Amino acid sequence: MANSSANRTYNDAIDALNSLQTPFAIIEARRKAGIRPDATSVQEIRGYLHRIGYTPSDLDRLNIIHVAGTKGKGSTCAFVDSILRRYSRSKNAPRKVGLFTSPHLIAVRERIRIDSRPISEELFAKYFFEVWDRLETSDAAKELVEVGTKPIYARYLTLMSYHVFLNEGVDAAVYETGIGGEYDATNVVERPVASGISTLGIDHVYVLGGTVDKIAWHKGGIMKRGSPAFTVEQVPEAAGVLRARAEEKGVELRVVGVDGRLEGVKVRPNAVFQKKNASLAVALAEAALKKLDGGFELDPKGPLPKEFVEGLEQVVWRGRCEVKEEEGVSWHVDGAHTVDSLKMAARWFVEECDGKKGPKVLIFNQQGRSEAVDFLDGLCNTVKKGDPAGNGFEHVIFCTNVTYAETGYKRDFVNHQYNPKDIEKMTQQKIFAERWSALDPDANVMVIHSIEEAINKARGLSETVQDGEKVQALVTGSLHLVGGALGILEKADAL
Secondary structure, eight states: OOOOOGGGOOHHHHHHHHHHSHHHHHHHHHHTOOOOOOOOOHHHHOOOOHHTTGGGGGGGGOOOEEEOOOOOOOHHHHHHHHHHHHHHHHHHOSSOEEESSOOOOGGGGGGGGETEEEEEEEHHHHHHHHHHHHHHHOTTTTTOOOOTTOOOHHHHHHHHHHHHHHTTTEEEEEEOOSSSSSTTTGGGGGSSEEEEEEEOOOOOOOOOOSSSSHHHHHHHGGGOSSOOOEEEOOOOHHHHHHHHHHHHOOOEEEEEEGGGGTTTTSSSSSSSHHHHHHHHHHHHHHHHHHHHTTTTTOOSSSOOOOHHHHHHHOOOOOTTTTTEEEEEEEEEEEEESSSHHHHHHHHHHHHHHHHHHHOEEEEETTTOOOOGGGHHHHHHHHHHHSSSSOOOSSEEEEEEOOBBBBBBBGGGOTTSSSSSSHHHHTTHHHHHHHHHHHHHHTEEEEEEEEHHHHHHHHHGGGGGGTHHHHHHEEEEEEEHHHHHHHHHHHSOOOO
């Protein structure tokens, strides 16, 4: 990395970033030793923040809206970003809106957005290497982090996002937590303008614990004294823990129901879970705008302002409940990574297929998560029950997250955290295939190495359909799978 900053490209930045991934062998060793993220994770990011020239109080300038949750946190963040962006156009407050989310769908730079657009490759490379070089040359905060070291992949991007937003004049930023909340790298923020917790469920069991109350403890860690906090209705075990955490922190936690002002607002998909996300987003955006625009006030009984309505109706959140039509195939694309979210994806797919003729095809993957085999039952049964004739998927394809048949992973998709032998042997995919064959012996179950080949297989099935029919394909599971599929379908470099 001795080249001058001007000579270092986006691809150089992604290669350097990929070198910060924790290899599979180390992850496994930590798992076996019972090592999990703890308070030192946030302390470490605080040290790195000092090393690149900032303190946590500098982040106050970003007016951060902080969102955690198991399901719907990404959609909630997208709604808030969309509302603030439209309000900004109309009232010039905030001046610039930042959005930090994970994971990316096609390009890493999608994780850091300004005014709803991913930062350019040039800007990404510029700021990436400014952070890189400062970490290599500064010895600040050496009592917190060892000189010359760098944070791991996701934490580096979090650190970089602060540098980008502070330098680009962002004055409102929406931050989605990575995993959990209490020990997440985003939790270095001390004074968010508001925090929100979307629906909680079981996910990331190894890191957060196997019960919803343990998970709620982690997610509730983003609430901060002096900042309003909001959540949606939760199962009793989670609700109790969130209340206790709010009390412990001296925070008033407001539970948001489905907002009556959404009546007549076209929220997509038109489902209760999405209306809950939209309602949480309205509460968060309102709290932020009260600070950013002194004259702002929402009428609790009147209609929502047009900026809010347009923000909710015109939000773009790729890879969630998305339909793409091409000759012979209707592609239904929805990233879903929990039992409940996969059932929701299946219900949405069934509704979209209502009245349409043609074979149903599933393309699915969840890499490196042995518990994901138990997700398949709900997916299979929901589609069968929703079909008037009780038919499920005629064809089921399990593939890896490898993007292309010939060239392998796109640079932005390289992932060292999974066992390369499992991917090569398609171990996980074979386990999925075995379970599905037991669930539905009539289905034609296939195991295919790359996303590209899986898509081509589904396209090939369209040659066998009769007039008036189209293949109805559902691509779901891992966001890496969904992103790879969208990149191939659209021949796109970023979304």
